[in-house]
Amino acid sequence: MISDPLLEKMKTPSIQKGQSMETSESPARAPKTKRRPPARSAKILTVGLSTTAMLGMTTGYAFADLAQKTEELPVTPVTPQAPVSPVIAQQIPPSQTVVAPQAGAPSASAKKAPAVPATAQQTPAAPQGAQNAPQREVVIDVPVAGNGNSSWNNQKSSGSN
Amino acid sequence: MSQQLFLGHQATQRVMGVTTTITVHAPHPFQLAERGFSLLRQLEYRWSRFVPQSDISRLNNAGGAPVEVATETVDLIAHMITAHRVTDGRFNPTLLPRHRDSHDLASLVDDKRCIIPNDARAWNSLDDITINSSSSVTLPPTMTLDAGGIGKGFAADLVVDDLVSHGAQSVSVNIGGDARVTSIAPFHESWNFDIIDSHIEVPISTISLLNGAIATSSLDARYRHGRGPEQHIFSTLHESLRTRTCSVIAPLARWAEVWTKCVVIADAPMTTAADHDLIALTVDHNGNISRTNSWKEFEL
Numbered sequence: 001m002i003s004d005p006l007l008e009k010m011k012t013p014s015i016q017k018g019q020s021m022e023t024s025e026s027p028a029r030a031p032k033t034k035r036r037p038p039a040r041s042a043k044i045l046t047v048g049l050s051t052t053a054m055l056g057m058t059t060g061y062a063f064a065d066l067a068q069k070t071e072e073l074p075v076t077p078v079t080p081q082a083p084v085s086p087v088i089a090q091q092i093p094p095s096q097t098v099v100a101p102q103a104g105a106p107s108a109s110a111k112k113a114p115a116v117p118a119t120a121q122q123t124p125a126a127p128q129g130a131q132n133a134p135q136r137e138v139v140i141d142v143p144v145a146g147n148g149n150s151s152w153n154n155q156k157s158s159g160s161n
Numbered sequence: 162m163s164q165q166l167f168l169g170h171q172a173t174q175r176v177m178g179v180t181t182t183i184t185v186h187a188p189h190p191f192q193l194a195e196r197g198f199s200l201l202r203q204l205e206y207r208w209s210r211f212v213p214q215s216d217i218s219r220l221n222n223a224g225g226a227p228v229e230v231a232t233e234t235v236d237l238i239a240h241m242i243t244a245h246r247v248t249d250g251r252f253n254p255t256l257l258p259r260h261r262d263s264h265d266l267a268s269l270v271d272d273k274r275c276i277i278p279n280d281a282r283a284w285n286s287l288d289d290i291t292i293n294s295s296s297s298v299t300l301p302p303t304m305t306l307d308a309g310g311i312g313k314g315f316a317a318d319l320v321v322d323d324l325v326s327h328g329a330q331s332v333s334v335n336i337g338g339d340a341r342v343t344s345i346a347p348f349h350e351s352w353n354f355d356i357i358d359s360h361i362e363v364p365i366s367t368i369s370l371l372n373g374a375i376a377t378s379s380l381d382a383r384y385r386h387g388r389g390p391e392q393h394i395f396s397t398l399h400e401s402l403r404t405r406t407c408s409v410i411a412p413l414a415r416w417a418e419v420w421t422k423c424v425v426i427a428d429a430p431m432t433t434a435a436d437h438d439l440i441a442l443t444v445d446h447n448g449n450i451s452r453t454n455s456w457k458e459f460e461l
Contacts (some may be wrong), residue, residue, distance in 0.1 A: 152171045152184045153350065156364075157338040157377040157408060158357035 167330050170194050176201045177209070177313055179337025185324055186331040186348065193329055197320045201336070204316045207231050208308040210257065211273035217308050221257070221277050225302035232295050237308060237315050242287045244311065244419040251423040255284040257305040281305045314376055314418030317341040341374040341414040353461065358406045358444045365450050366408070366442055368459040374414035378421035379406045403445055404430045410440040410459055 170190035173182045176198060183197040207216045207230070216230035244252045258281045282303050289301040300306065308315075313336040321341045324332045331350040333342040342352040351371050355364035359379060368375065407424045411417035420439050427433035431451050434441040440455040452460075 152169065153333075154353045154355070155182065155333065155335050155340060156357050157335075157340060157354045157375050158359065158379065 169331075172198070174198050177205045177316070177336055179313070181337065182333070182335045183320070184331075184333040184335075185329050186350065187324070187327070187329040189328070193324050193327060196327065197324055197332075197334060200320050200323060201316055201334075204233060204312070204319065207234050208237065208312045208316075210275040210277075210307060210309065213276060217306055218276065220298060220300050221281070221305040223300065224278070225300065227291075227293055227297050227299040229297055233319065235292060235295055235298060237312065238290065238298055238306065239292060240315060240415055241306065241308075241311060242290060244416075245287045248419065248423045250285055251426060252310070252419045253283070253285070254306050254308070254310060255287070255304055257281065257307045258283050260307070277305045278303070310378075310422055311415060311418050313337060313339040314341070314374065314414035314416070317374065317414040339374075339376040339414055339418055342370050343372045356406075356408050356442060358448075360405070361444070361448060365406075365444060366452070366456075367461045368410065368456070369461050370410070370459065373410060373412050374417045375408060375410050376414060376417035376421045377406065377408040378418070378425050380404075380425070403428070404443045405446050406444040408442045409434075410456065 167186050167188050168190050169184065169186040170193075171182065171184040172194045173180060175181070181198070181201060183194045185193045185197065187193045206212055206214075209215050210217055210221070212218060216228070216234040220228045220230065241252075241254045245254070257275065257277050260275070261277060261281070280303050284301075284304050289304070291299040293299060317334040317336050317339060318341050320334045321332045321343055324334075325343060325345065329345075330348045331342075331344040333340060333352055338357075340352075340354065342350075344350040349371065351369050353367055353369045354375050356366040356368070356377060358365050404425045404427070407421045407430065409417045409420040409424065411420065420434075420437065420441070423437075424430045424434050424439065424441055424443060430443045430445075431441075431453065433439075434443070434453050438455070440453060440459065442450065442452045442456050444450050
């Protein structure tokens, strides 16, 4: 049995209403707040409650009050203060990707060939003999059609890897 | 209607002790993918508890003295503090002493070991952490921090944002199953994820994301090839955990990872998920799978 004196003074999770998060140790405890649509509330939760961390994610992050202790950090409100890309269920037909394999680089292929022939445009290659030839930029126009994600888009989330 | 697409590239490397895959569509995808891996290695060097010179290791062994650290480390610790408060302590990054007591201080991928002071103990509050500046942090004596439960998600967010700022049209960063994906309009690239439970052969769910993140926590994530503990997620609230695997979808990977830990240690995981409006899926020790209604909206 692990003995940690600090742990013996465990604070009881509080039930907070309004803008704060509501937590409950037991389903029998206090009533829940009105439930928002899950996707939106997840966005609000993540944006609002990670404000402190979000501030640090932008370049030029500066702690205005350098000697600020952690207990002075504001309790992050639920109100969203920064735009966050929403999590959107896939309902739109994904575009098809055609990859031109390059020498020496692993190639990847689209799961399905495009239904309509693609038109490839290539930027001019660097002059011969240039020591540091710029990589060619390949731009491919592919019509958006049907289903068929690239196999790249199928991934795993397992929690152990 | 046609879209102009840039060349894509996918690469997989071993980073942060797990298989990491970066997929990027950009004018120069190969360079950006390499940039992404380089950033991840830098963050690993900053945050790994198995690297003695890392910011986290130096903080853990500073005995209460201020330590100069990278700005990203300060941001990570700030997020830990926020996560701890928001989850009422369920997310607790100070539990390395429990790993020590369980003889789980060895790396699973090499011969490195996590070194913490003998008097280090778990804490139930992060209020005594002092962020001195954008490059300096002080931990109270006997407190240690473990970035293992949050670092991968945080790193995925950082790398995605960086690659987008360098011209990526679509990015996926998947660090051992903790992933963040994004597509920039008009590019629409949806990403499918098979949720895997180590005890079930087939994927237990497949979801699709356009923008967002997913994280999965498993109790036996640190038990690999006969090494490591059978259960590595500890809690200051309970000793027995009902949930074997939990996946959470969120806009940011740093939060998806936090919430998976909270649901895993909850007495009533689905109730906890519902209370916090999480998009979650759990598997208990009997293999029973539960989903929130919101999870079903993302399922294929």
